[in-house]
Amino acid sequence: MKIVVIGSRDSVLGFSLAGIHERYLVTTREEAEEAFTRCLQDCAIGIILIEQTMADHLATRIRDTGKKRNMYPIIIPIPGSGDV
């Protein structure tokens, strides 16, 4: 099972140092949507760490994914460097 991170430069760099190698560096809403779609298509992905601002943009899609009774992927919003 893989862990991926979707976020800005700081979060992606930080998680790379923490050992997460599958990452999507995104700066716009469209890029975040595309990265999120690709993650959902990959059955091997178990945990998606997504930066809070991106998660806010994708709130409806994240909620819909949660409503489906599949256990995976588990989506965990994380704060961006500007949120802490």
Next chain:
Amino acid sequence: MDELADLLSQLGQAGNDPYIVLLMVAAVLLSTGICFFVLAGSAGYLMILLTIASCAYPVARVKARGIPFINNERLEELLDAGMVPDALSRMQAAGFTLPGITSGDISGLENALEYKEMDEYRVLLGSIPTDFEPFFAQYEVFYEIRMIKRLLRMIQSRKDHEEILKRVLPVGVLTKELISQGASCSGVDECVHLFRGTSYSFLAEGPLRLYHENSTLLALEIALDGYGSSTLHQSCTLIRPGLAAPFRDLSSTLIDIQNVRTLLRAKHAGINPAEISPSLLNGGFRLPFWRLIQLNEMMSLPDIIGQLNGTGYDRILQPFLPSYPGQDSLIQFDLALDWFLLTHLAKISLMYYYTGGPLIWFLLAKEYEYRNLQVVLTGLAEGVDPAVIKNYLVCDTGAG
């Protein structure tokens, strides 16, 4: 081998060229500088990210596991089952497997749920980041306290030796041997003295004297609850300051709730305020110690609730005052305080969503879930009306 020798010889020749050496030094310095500025620019954030990374797995696990049976709709589904076997199959569909348990054996069901609850606690303890371990490891004291209270109650009501062995489960300092010795005790007095030499030796002092004076276990139970809350509060000091906020928030609210419970129970039982003040705990969030002393001097239980204005506890307790003193008034006050804690847990979980918040929520809310399941199953087995059972459940009202 020849190619490698050629390459080394070329590099050796390049080393003699001062321009190339200067260029190489400049390149190394530049790349080091870039790395330094990138890391320095986000050093604070990187520390937080490392914590988030260490929490990612346990947080994902608790999110996937979930706590379905503190949800009103899920509990209603369970109550709609009407019969224990149907309720058990609905629980199984939600991931609660209780192998080898028959619907007719209610005490076996309760034991199986309690064993499962403790197993979940141990799995959680094994998965959390080491930074949070002092708090989560200390939480075991609440399971110990639950079992010690049960042991004392069963001894007081002169339950059979075998029944005590069946219902009191070994946990922490309460070993099988100690339970077996306790089950053979002739009275509460003797049982309390068994705890000499353990962290519960304080029971044999003031609380035991109060037990004799008032002929009620209340003083012993208050002392045990107080011990649990204060040790958990102390464990927060062992957590790194940057990560301790959700733990401090929870423990100070737990202390408040513990103090309110102590005041209400003691006033209801008519215990002298002077005897109760040593049991009040310092370090509450909404109720400072001076206010507790004032509340302790109130003449009656409704006076105490009236004086809680502005703390949030008055709003949840006042609706039950008109029926006080009723048969289950104290239970209703307890349930209201439980609901308050559950709502507060949901807030902690949302506020500190990237570190300890969801883990704290899971640890405590899971306890309410297991209690709800026990209430539903016992109620259904005894043919209690589901509408009545519902009054004794603690549900998350969606604040989280």
